[in-house]
Structure formats: structure tokens, C-alpha cells
Amino acid sequence: PADFVKVGDEIEAVVLTLDKDERKMSLGIKQLTEDPWTKNDMGTKYAVGSKHTGVVRNLTNFGLFLELEEGIDGLVHVSDLSWTKKIKHPSEFVKVGDELAVAVLELDVDNRRLALGHKQLEENPWDTFESVFPIGSEHKCTVVSKNDKGAVLELPYGLEGFATVKNLEKEDGSQVEVGEALDFKVTEFSKDDKRIVLSHTAMFREEAKPAKKEAKKKSDSGSASTSSSAPAEKSTLGDLDALTQLKEQMEGKK
Known part of the structure; x- marks a missing residue:
């Protein structure tokens, strides 16, 4: 009530209830004006x-x-x-x-x-951010804070991103520290959750992966071709043996 009136003020009110036996009367002020909700x-x-x-x-x-x-x-x-x-x-x-x-x-x-x-x-800027921060894109980020789980990063356009501890490792093995501005790669983007996850480690570690994958792919391809040719060779020899046996049987009947 102190936000509305103070002791000594003279106000106008409407009688809401009256109890003569209990000598009680309840009053209302808002009832003097129309209820805006109605x-x-x-x-x-x-x-x-x-x-x-x-x-x-x-x-x-x-x-x-x-x-x-x-x-x-x-x-x-x-x-x-x-x-x-x-x-x-x-x-x-x-x-x-x-x-x-x-x-x-x-x-x-x-x-x-x-x-x-x-x-x-305003329009939802995350509709635009989806094309600015696609997975795999690289951005200069500043480490704002760190905890046991990872670090909060400051991205362009006033956005915040997150990097887990394992993704804060530098090429020399040391950890990214608060205040450093380094390149990070987007590893996850969610428009609905307004979440951007990044990695500095991916900037140098993933470069070697394609070559390894390519080598593995060639190795798998070579072994696949070898294994696939083996059944074909066996199949051919088996057919020759069957033909030889059939020829011998026909000659014996003659």
C-alpha cells in the first residue's frame, strides 16, 4: 500500500462489504474506475x-x-x-x-x-547465422572464460560459442588460455538451441586425417579386389573339373 498512498492521505473508496455485528467494512479504490481487462x-x-x-x-x-x-x-x-x-x-x-x-x-x-x-x-538473426557459421567454417575467436568443462568463446556479431577442454589443445600440446584470440573451427551448430560448438585442436589435427583415410581407402580397395578375384578363380577351376568329369563319363558310356 505504501507504493500507492501514505498515512494522512484523503482518498475516495467504494464500500464492498459491511458486517454490522463484527463492525467490519471492506473498501475498494480500483472499483471507482473501469476494469481495463473488461x-x-x-x-x-x-x-x-x-x-x-x-x-x-x-x-x-x-x-x-x-x-x-x-x-x-x-x-x-x-x-x-x-x-x-x-x-x-x-x-x-x-x-x-x-x-x-x-x-x-x-x-x-x-x-x-x-x-x-x-x-x-527484430528478425531472428540465427536464420542468417546458419549460413555464416556452418560446420567446418573457421573463425577468429577470443577466449572469454574457462572452467573444468571447457571455455566460452567470443565470436563475431557478439555471439558466444563453446569449446570443450579436449578441443582447447594447441599444436605444441599446451592449452588455450583466457584472453587469447585464435582460429577455431565450427564442429556443431544448432539454430533451435542457439548453440555453436568449436574446436581449436581441429585446426591442425584434422588436416592429416584425410590422407590417412585415403590411404586406408586404397588399402581396403586393394584387399577387396584381391578377395573378390579369389572366388572367381576358384569358381573357374571348379567348372573345369566338372567339365572334365562329365567328358570322362560320356567317353566311358561310349
């Missing part, structure tokens, strides 16, 4: 896809509440703030009192629920 134009004004600007009123671990007009608040989930930045808490993006432009994602008048999104005001 307005006939609610479905049109806040139709899915419509764009609005509101004021950030509250921050939570899962998102923020945005006031579009008095009595109309909507929720912006933390995952709907940015296409590219991995935001753990909305305080990393906005603060209470900031204005934020949003698009309506879902409207449920009966349950007074309004889902909003900020990133939806």
Missing part, C-alpha cells in the same frame, strides 16, 4: 503481434513485469529479451523504471495474462 477493445488493442512500449515495474529471476497502461501488466520472460545474449537475470538487461519496447506474444483476457517479448521486434 474493455471491449482489449483484444484488438493488445492483439498478438501488436507493438507497445511500457515501463519496467518489477524484476524476477524468470523475467520482468512491464506496465503498458494503468492496470495492464505483462510478463517478458528472460529468454525473450535477446536473440544473441545469454541473459541469466533481467537486471543484466534493464532496471526498474526503464521503458522497454515489446511485442505481444500471447493474450488471455479470461486469466488476465499477457505474454510479451522484446527480441521479437
Whole structure:
């Protein structure tokens, strides 16, 4: 209540209930004005896809509440703030009192629920990133942080990628360190999960693999041709023996 009134204020209210025996009376202030959720134009004004600007009123671990007009608040989930930045808490993006432009994602008048999104005001850049970061492509990346599992990498266009520990090994056997900017190769790309996995080790280790594969392929091909010719030779000798036996049988009958 302290956000709305202070002790000593004179306000107008509507009587909601009256209990003479208990000498109790409940009052309401919002009942003096029309409930904005019951307005006939609610479905049109806040139709899915419509764009609005509101004021950030509250921050939570899962998102923020945005006031579009008095009595109309909507929720912006933390995952709907940015296409590219991995935001753990909305305080990393906005603060209470900031204005934020949003698009309506879902409207449920009966349950007074309004889902909003900020990133939806722009096209999904991951549709383009799919062609920029295909598997096998090489990019200059800076190591931002490291842990036991691997390292977070800073890619072009403000994106983040990840490399496991085994893919941080350099050609001389040492490990890539935080702050270093080196070439990495994309080993996995997921547009739906917004995940890019890379490897520095693949920059020098995979170059020797094609030659080995080619040698193995030739070896397999040679052994295959040898093994395939053997049955043919046996088959031919067997046919000759059968013909000889048949000839002998025919001559014996004569």
C-alpha cells in the first residue's frame, strides 16, 4: 500500500462489504474506475503481434513485469529479451523504471495474462547465422572464460560459442588460455538451441586425417579386389573339373 498512498492521505473508496455485528467494512479504490481487462477493445488493442512500449515495474529471476497502461501488466520472460545474449537475470538487461519496447506474444483476457517479448521486434538473426557459421567454417575467436568443462568463446556479431577442454589443445600440446584470440573451427551448430560448438585442436589435427583415410581407402580397395578375384578363380577351376568329369563319363558310356 505504501507504493500507492501514505498515512494522512484523503482518498475516495467504494464500500464492498459491511458486517454490522463484527463492525467490519471492506473498501475498494480500483472499483471507482473501469476494469481495463473488461474493455471491449482489449483484444484488438493488445492483439498478438501488436507493438507497445511500457515501463519496467518489477524484476524476477524468470523475467520482468512491464506496465503498458494503468492496470495492464505483462510478463517478458528472460529468454525473450535477446536473440544473441545469454541473459541469466533481467537486471543484466534493464532496471526498474526503464521503458522497454515489446511485442505481444500471447493474450488471455479470461486469466488476465499477457505474454510479451522484446527480441521479437527484430528478425531472428540465427536464420542468417546458419549460413555464416556452418560446420567446418573457421573463425577468429577470443577466449572469454574457462572452467573444468571447457571455455566460452567470443565470436563475431557478439555471439558466444563453446569449446570443450579436449578441443582447447594447441599444436605444441599446451592449452588455450583466457584472453587469447585464435582460429577455431565450427564442429556443431544448432539454430533451435542457439548453440555453436568449436574446436581449436581441429585446426591442425584434422588436416592429416584425410590422407590417412585415403590411404586406408586404397588399402581396403586393394584387399577387396584381391578377395573378390579369389572366388572367381576358384569358381573357374571348379567348372573345369566338372567339365572334365562329365567328358570322362560320356567317353566311358561310349
